Amino acid sequence: MKTLKYIFAILIISASFLSCSTDNDDEPTPMNPVAGLIKIYEFSEADHTVEIYSEKQVLEVGYNELSIRILDKASNNYISNAEPTWMPMMHMESMSHSGPHSMLRNTENETVYKGHIVFQMAENDTEYWEVALNYNFNGEPMSMAQRVSVVQPVDGFRKTQVFTGADEVRYIMAFVNPKDPQVAINDFQAVLYKMENMMTFPVVENYKVTVDPRMPSMGNHTSPNNEDMVYNAATKMYNGKLSFTMTGYWKINLKLLNASGEVLKGEDITDDNPASSLYFELEF
Template identity: 70%
Template sequence: MKTLKYIFAILILSPSFISCSDDNEETPMEPNPVEGLNKIYEFPSADHIVEIYSDKSALEVGYNEISIRIKDLAADKYLINAAATWMPMMHMEMMTHSAPHSTLDNSAESSVYKGYIVFQMAGNASEYWDLTLNYTLNGEQITETHQISVTEPTDGLKKVQVFMGSDDSRYVLAYLNPKKPQVAVNDFQAVLYKMEDMMTFPVVENFKITVDPRMPGMGNHSSPNNEDLTYSAADQLYNGKLSLTMTGYWKINLKLLNENGEVLKGEDVTESNPESSLYFELEF
């Protein structure tokens, strides 16, 4: 009899346990693929919205990582098969030109199209940048052009160099990392492009960029364990090491060498020559 009582008790309590378990289960929240980024533009149309995000608060001269989302208003969903492409364009008083930029890729986050643009100059009252976006929405090919603002970096430091090399070619060299420099040997990254014409900027492969960081306010001393920037085909970046031994203002003196080791831009730092004509600036 005791056994039967236990069985009845279990049968009576079981629905309660099941009900409690179901009530406590929460639907997991979907991760926000643009969490931590700033929405710097929102361009509405009749049936969709284009959102533009950056890790910065505004687009600046130099290297800018950019994320784009396109929302179908009727379906209330972000597009994952938009096949998005883009083209930045600078409208100057006497000419127009584009900028080095990557393709847009959404393989990592299906609803977020990611890429980067290296803006060579800021806009002003009479000269401006715009961004043309091409994408597919419900089988329709759409092209939209939106004016964007590009400003000088708020810290006033040089993070991009546009120059003519000794080979009579024009280059664009831009700083990527470290974004948050540390008193340590930091991973150092840059991108290098050649300007073939106003619209064409191919990646330059297999050059070398020598690295000599100095502190002008501290006797122009350097630091140990730096590694020159060399090209990586895997990510199309120039990778090296940047040794920073203390906080403060640093000038990262550089020299650009071609495949044959010929110097195309920049000079050695010596007692009589305290800085190279090719450099980046850091302060932290």
């Protein structure tokens, strides 16, 4: 009987151990909220660090989606109540100006703040971009202004248009999606801002952008089932559909129409006019 008691005791202890091991194994590993992003900048202060993440290796002329985190050095935790705001500034030889940008908002993870900036021009030897950031850290207001590097797109294609419309308003239009175009019907997305003054660039609402993609090297043929871009109030972007029938170089010819249907920029494609003055470029 004593032997049986010892055997049962050993079995119970073993079962308890296995149960504990299984429970621990089933605990989910914390997700990295910036997985897949590249930390392109890290600015260190005495008691905290500001980190800036991007899908790209470098900031480029055009649309740049950025994520910001603030690390408390004492606790080694990222803070969730920073309420950050930002302002991009281009410092030129004779003047300074800002650029189109969204608000910074919390993502699914409350320690990550996401937004976008549209840089209208690249830096050079004497002119440069700076991002001013205001935020709270442990209840105290903080601010910093850091120089950032902005270059022309690596692929060399035009994905940003800065122009004056027929209404004499200065506009900035920037390509957002598709980031990975396919031979298919792709979701097409862009942002549209106007310049009120050197510091103020509000979103343009309820306009329309017509879409006519062409392949110049293939007789300038177009593609079926494209959809013009219209304003989406939820995202504050313009959404449409972009059809690609084959890989290669595409020029996406565009026209910008105001709420009254008046053409502000761009032209129809005809035998005598093979390209619009308003366009984006892609190659895949």
